[in-house]
Amino acid sequence: MEQKYAICRVAVAPLRAAASDKAEITTQLLFGDHVEVLERAEPWYRIRTGFDDYEGWMDFKQLAVLTEQQYHHYDTCDELVPLGVDNTAIASDGSKYYLAPSSSLPEYANGYCTIGEEKFKLSFEPHLASAASPTDDVVTFALFFLNAPYLWGGRTLFGIDCSGFSQAVLxxxxxxxxxxxAQQAEQGTLVNFLQQVQPGDLAFFDNAEGRIIHVGIMLNAHEIIHASGRVRIDRIDDQGIYNAELGRYSHRLRIIKRFI
Structure with a gap:
């Protein structure tokens, strides 16, 4: 039977704009990300992610088969890889996978998670995602990524882009x-004034054409943490982000949204 559902079986895998190793990396799949297979052109699958409905092409060898029941069950996976740089999953052959924080841990039970038909022993206690997380926790999550290098399409401590950063933290x-x-800016609740922000609010920035091109996480009414060259903390005011190293404003503020 043709494979229709799958799950990422490696720590991190590129999702590309076209079926080629030379194509742009638009995002990354992390360990435990479940997907729907839309098209096959081996060795490439065009897939749609279950978490955020993002589409792209990836090498099918980086995926394990899922049943339809498993695919829908994984929509409610709350166990995640916690903050840290040495979180490992040990495969049945004894080999190790070094997992990125915020990766999903499907079917977690008694120190193990399951990817397809294979069980992995975990070296850590999972982080349980909770929509009731206090804003102090959100700031802690964000600060973990401080100084991570900017990488277009990246979602890990070793390379992350602005929206990958906000998505991982939330x-x-x-x-x-x-x-x-631009998609994130359409979600959440509007915050009318900068003085009303709470830690964890997302600020969005546009270009000269009015298109949303950047996002960052508010630490308070005067500081923002965002991925620009690296994950950094900068001043923000009604005009936008002021980069002291450049001696100028680097991003023009468009809108602020609340998700917590």
Whole structure:
């Protein structure tokens, strides 16, 4: 029977804009991300992610088969890889996978998770995502990524983009948002004034054409943490983000949204 559902079986895998190793990486799949297979052109599958409905092409060898029942069951996976750089999953052959924080841990029970038909022993206690996370926790999640290098399409400590950063932090808080900044800007509740922000609010920034091109996480009414060159903390005011290293405003503020 043709494979219709699958799950990422490696720690991190590129999702590309076209069926080629030379194609742009638009995002990454993390360990435990479940997907629907839309098209096959081996060795490439065009897939749609179950978490945020993002589409792209990836090598089918980085996926394990899921049943339809498993696919829908994984929509409610609350056990995640916690903050840390040495969280490992040990496969049945004894080999190790070093997992990125916010990765999903399907069918977690008694120290094990399951990817397809294979069980993995975990070296850590999972983080339980909760939509009731206090704003202090959201700030802690965000600060973990401080100084992570910017990488277009990235979702890990070793390379992350602005919307991948906001998505990972809110996922740890139990909040599901879309992948790209422009998509995220359409979600949440409007915050009318900068002085009304709470830690964890998302600020969005546009270009000269009015298109949303950047997002960051508010730490308070005067500071923002965002991925720009690296994950960094900068000043923000009604005009936008002021980069002290450049001596100028780097991003123009468009809108602020609340998700917590």
């Amino acid at each position: 996922k740890l808080a139990g909040i599901v948002i879309k992948r790209d900044a």
